[in-house]
Amino acid sequence: MTEPTTRVSDRELSKYAATRRGIHERLAELDAGRAPEFNPRHTLRLRVEFVRQLKRRRTQITFGLLLVLPIIIAIAFKAGGGAGSQAPQLVGLANSGGFNFALFTEFASVGFLLVVVVALFCGDTVASEAGWSSLRYLLAQPVPRARLLKQKLIVAGTLCVAANVLLPVWAFVVGGTFFGWHPARSPIGGSFGSGPSVQRLGIIVIYVCLQLLVVASLAFLLSVSVDNPLGAVGGAVMLHVVSSILDQITALDPYRKFLPTHFSYAWVDTLSTPIRWDDMFRGTGVALVYAAVFFGYAWLRFDRKDITS
């Protein structure tokens, strides 16, 4: 390689350059690179991804909203004096104790609020990286594509589960503080002790998480496919809304059971004694099938996708 005849090497760079001369000395005494110790299985550890996600404003605002909502509802019930006699019994019992308040909050939130929260966490995760242009740098590190999806899904899923658990538990605490710790009352007239109440609340939370797996998986698939996080979140919520609308049409009857939202409220079956598991099993089966298809497609698609973001 011949010496370049530029003037640069003689110029006093310290006078003009933006960096200090020390760089060049350090680079000058560097030995040639050698192959680094690199294990693809150690890329993008969960701790790293958690730090990336938790510091985001939207995460903090979402959890803040979930904390504030039961307090607002409790104040509304206290001020308004309970639901009217026309209200369904699940609503009418809302201010009779902590557990019933948690049940009412869950009943009110499952249809839309939790759907939006889950779609937000899962739909935002890959698409926002694409939006910030940092996805290509992560992939070029290299983080294997399947591993990237897996780690992001684990973190997003953990946040979703945290939101799902936080809402009823916090509503239970708020309801207990406002309305007292009375034993749980079922709308069909029974009462449960505190042990069975906690057990039933646990079953409800697990079932709702499984149902929201459909929304999560679709949001994740859209997150992988589009570069705009809003498109991913909106698309998943839209699917949920369309499915709920179709569920109202009784003419579709033998096929309605296969809609993803048909069994969303089957968790009210935990309120009868003994607990009826039929519809919850069916709902879980349907949710698992949809989730499997969407997740599988997301992985397949991302594996060979041309990243242009």
Add this chain to the structure above:
Amino acid sequence: MRPAALRERLRSTRARVIAALVVLVVVAGAIALAVASSSPNVKVSSRFLAGTPEDGRPVRLDTSLYLPETTPAPAVLLSHGFGGDKSSVAGEARTLAENGFVVLTYSARGFGRSGGDIHFVSPAYEVKDGSRLLDYLAGLPQVKKVDGRPQLATAGGSYGGGLSLMIAAYDHRVGAVAADITWNDLSHALFQNAGGSTPGPFKKLWAGNLFAAAFDRQQLVRAARAGRADPAATSCGRFAPSVCAAYQASAAAGAPTAAMSRLMAEASPASVIDRIKAPTLLTQGEQDSLFPLGEADATARGLAAHGTPVRVVWRTGGHDASGVGDGTVTSEAISWFHTVFAGGVKREQRFRFAEQAGVVSAATGDASEQVLQAGGYPGIAGTPRRTKTVTVEGPPQPIASPAGGSPSVITNIPGLGGISGRFDSALTLLPAAPGQTATFVSGRLDHELLIAGQPTVRLTITSRTARDAVLFVGLRDVSNDSSSTLPSQLIAPVRVTGLTPGVAKTVTVRLPGVVRKVLVNHRVALTVSASDFAYDGPSDPRQYLIALAGGGVVTVPTASGTTISGGSPIAWLIVGIIAMLVVGGGVGAVLVRRRLVLKPRPDLAEVPVAIESLVKEYAGGYRAVDDITFRVEPGQVVGLLGPNGAGKTTALRVLVGLITPTSGSVHVFGQPVVPGAPVLARVGAFIEGPGFLPHLTGRENLRLYWAATGRPAHDADFDTALDIAGLGASVDRRVRTYSHGMKQRLGIAQAMLGLPEVLVLDEPTNGLDPPQIAEMREVLQDYARTGRTVLVSSHLLAEVEQTCTHVVVMHKGRIVAAGPTVEIAGAGGVQLAVPDPVEAARVLAAAGILAEAVPARRALEDVFLELIGD
């Protein structure tokens, strides 16, 4: 067509739109087909058929025939309820026909457009009409015949149910019966006595309603206006005179006359129970004060005692809640007929009953009913009767019934459907009937109690002045907050005869048949009233003393049922889990298989970058990169030159595994490059601009970026990278506050983290000012001097000329020139540098060589740097 090529085809927008439209049309078509095919084609035709002549005059019956899609099929004769006509059962007829039955509906004589008078359920008239209709059905070719005998069934509700049973008793061609909410013994229904066998108080409100249903109001109004009023029609409607006279005499007396008793016996299945041999389905309503559950119970026991298979279903609805539960009735009838006509009906049949407020409805959050199924009907075919006992307590209490019978206790108003449960709260608005009710309450229950059937209790009754007592007994469910519910608003009328004033008599009372789950900590209350609004009681004032007998023990029949799960729900769960496993396994296998295809090249182990025959083609045949081949050796600074759209960025994206090439290969140090290949850890990249998380600081971004690689922190050499970036204190501000140039420098520094052996930079000087550009140039050259490799892409020719040792020129996806910079730039001649140009020119001129002093032109960059430098 190969899948890859098909995918490429589908990338174009037009193809996508067409594909989406096709999918939409297919889905819409499938939905439409599903909805449409669920209602098969049913043909309906009407005709008049001859019935039994009345007084020698011929009588025509108005009928409709429903033919299913596939014939021959079994036939059903469907009768309507009292006061209706053939159009009342048109819906059920259509449903039966859609499920593969030939259905004949008809207006019974005296109703609708049929002729004749109403003889109620007379064997000489209505039952004979039924036989004639069966003759017609048997003659139809569309009716299925087995061994030459037609498969015929009868079905109907209330009046129609009674007709069905009676027709089956008199005509043995009937192979199956489905009778809904009908009676066993009409005298027991209209003059119900739960405390003895003599006729009880007259059920006046119900009977009056039924009687009025035989009047054709419009015809009467028309006749009255035309001045042709017929006295018989005005007082009797379309009833036959004998029936009308018997009824009116009994209603006036409040007790059945002999003629009425004979008529009621003739019309009751109880009198011909031994003649009904066809397997029978009895569906009875739980909210029915006209024909309560006890009627079906009596019919079922009678049939079972004579060996006829019978199935009992207790459903929600009934005469007090008309319209509720009709779907259940039709579907039960359909499955019953299918079972019977398929052959081999067992005597042991499952028993179904509905429990109100058994579950919380998922749709509304309210309590709703659930249907339970028990092994068999208690008392039939060997199924044991299960009972529990509850003890009520209370002192003997006096009650009085008022003179004239008013005010009376109101428990139910017949015909007002759907009020059950809320009725008690409405009752507070009505005037109370004081002093008319005795109440006996139990203690709090410590187990929940399911009442399924008719409880019994023993009472001691003392009458003060009269020789008989008319009482109305009910069993209430009292909850924790003292609100009490009368299940289904049913009470049992009792008439005790043969009393001596002042002498106590003990009777066993059968309380009304209900299905009710009494919860834990609730109490049970027995109420005995002296009057009831719906019944005809004595008009003289009465006084009774009511006490409990037998220790106040109420024997409650109970049943244990399980919910009917349609299909097996566990199967669904298993399908879901299998789907997860199959999809997971399948996808995993596909991904693994893709990895195995590519092989390393040991001969290229020392070559940092080797690109061979690389092609990247997009949809529509556009080639962004068209067969390029080049190598980069260690220590080189290679410039990738070309205009916009030449394919430089695409080639670099393929190099770092972001884009998959259509064909050709890329090897880095001998390892093939695929998305996620581990060898890419030796490559640092900066492609098309910086990418940072805006909510974190610059330092945190770099730290997290390095942490994401999983490599130890000391390998990163953060100090060098941050010094190269040269941001100073700004490195601790959030990235969203940076200018473009700052982000650019930080991005290049990020690419240099870990000092990778191959550095790939795409337009690194974009947005940098001249001092920074100069510095970057110097850094890159120092970097290459350590033996590392730098690959820079740019379309700034001057930059590339100054920085790079080798140049690759691309245009429209192809390489048009490649080689060392000096060769490409061309030897442009030699310059001779002299310290004193003027003197040298003079020397040359003296030597005879023509020379001219040309003022040297300084590069603008040098001038600029000198001007702004401090």
